[in-house]
Amino acid sequence: MSLIIDCHGHYTVLPKGHDVWREEQKAAFSAGVSALPYPLISDDEIRDTIESNQLRLIKERGADLTIFSPRASAMAPHVGDAAVAKEWALRCNDLIARVVELFPDRFVGVCMLPQSPQADMANSIAELERCVDMGFVGCNLNPDPGGGHFRHPPLTDRYWYPFYEKMVELDVPAMIHVSGSCNPAMHATGGYYIAADTIAFMQLLEGDLFADFPSLRFIIPHGGGAVPYHWGRYRGLADMLKKPGLDTHLMNNIFFDTCVYHQPGIDLLADVIDNKNILFGSEMVGAVRGIDPTTGHYFDDTKRYVDALDISEAERHAIFEGNARRVFPRLDAQLRARGL
């Protein structure tokens, strides 16, 4: 039996005090005054939000463990300034740490970063260190902190290198994940997320980042954006750009999750992408909450699609457990310490 490890869960239904404080923080920034103190949030409040949402669904769907991070759409690094972003990230990550403390068998933490459009990565490096000290096993890295106009340098640019050095030192991967869109032409979960995933992959294809950082690991979520569907295009572009084949150029370092909400998409993913590069994920509770009338099951119950794949049990084990333990070695160490 495999452990079913969901590599992509967000804390999307939160204690009210947390959300209220965020609005106060934004209002204080606009008014040029100090934010109010962060409220006391009880363990019971946290327990309630988790038990009635994530944990209920985890149990219903038969997953074991979720790699859990703050609500992606609310990271919003374009709001306020670097100081606002720093405190917001700290508050959000602390809440994840408390969830993990309350449900240590069910959740493991991944942090958001205090990125800010005008800032370098120094605050993000410090926050990553702080979170790893608390037991977090990875981070979410936003390639477009501006929120929808793609004004940041590509992921291969030296702007990001100090952060990558810290990731390598701590041996943690990053999920490449944008936040909410402040662009009226770009819907967050339907346009921006999928576009950013695709753009990020192409940035990495154009560069040679993993020659400089051979052990750096990125998860590109939402099934890799458009990439597996257009795998022939990307193989062909690598050839045109005189890069090595994708297998060696990128696929020792890039992984895709299974947040693709229908069986034909997951079938294509598993057909085209080596199983060693696929991590089970659901993105719940999140982007798409409804029930698919053609199946009678939740769109984001992605475990059903992986269960239905015509692959060997060894391959399924890799997708559900083995790859996640390899990509997140700090998770693996924690599980081993528990005898798992």
Next chain:
Amino acid sequence: MSLIIDCHGHYTVLPKGHDVWREEQKAAFSAGVSALPYPLISDDEIRDTIESNQLRLIKERGADLTIFSPRASAMAPHVGDAAVAKEWALRCNDLIARVVELFPDRFVGVCMLPQSPQADMANSIAELERCVDMGFVGCNLNPDPGGGHFRHPPLTDRYWYPFYEKMVELDVPAMIHVSGSCNPAMHATGGYYIAADTIAFMQLLEGDLFADFPSLRFIIPHGGGAVPYHWGRYRGLADMLKKPGLDTHLMNNIFFDTCVYHQPGIDLLADVIDNKNILFGSEMVGAVRGIDPTTGHYFDDTKRYVDALDISEAERHAIFEGNARRVFPRLDAQLRARGL
């Protein structure tokens, strides 16, 4: 036997004088002086570029007719101003008209538009009328004339309505197609094109454009970007946004081409998307020029993938011919006039 109609071909290898003049036009704009006169380009020069590129490949691959438009990456509406864009579009479209005149059995024209970041659609309306008078059957509409930062209003915005009114009046469809990227974080054919396709679909999903324009028709190229791969996500988002099902909300008006450069991608496209919404296209000579080492054939020889689909001959006829004649009624009329 079906006519094999390629709905997506660009004039990418051009007479040298045309490309040289474009550079002169840009330099003149920068210098604040008038552009030099457009050069004389002989029929032989045009014949040469076509016979050694598009026509050679069309014959080798067994297509019949290409719906042909100016080189997409060079439309570059962000260059210069509205006057520069207007003359450039006119020159490019005139060249397409000459190709069609020289090879009337092989090519039919689709025009680019003199869009410009600060301009309204008046010049585009005039150019569309001029080109349709010359026998063109459609246009390429750029949803992001700024060239890579998505600053234009969504396709559902009233900014675009005067142009849609003209499209409906003339009964021509538009391919939604961005141009070259002026964003260093976004590779044109690998990042920007696919992202823009996906974002455009989601803009249309969020709005109700086809309630206002029931006969408006858009082709979203490159196999619909990421959309078919994430078809479950988009069905689920329509549900969350309280829209009708995609079949009625969008799919009487949106069509995808087959510019997906490997068999599994085309298999998914035909599996997930109703065959009435798929138009054969290759995007050649263009984005990916090499040979796929896993098949020994050109990546962009998409006819092979469609030939290999496990579908009925009636469905294959729809993809190769029937749908193109329905989406481009002016093409259908031209073919009928020739007894085809």
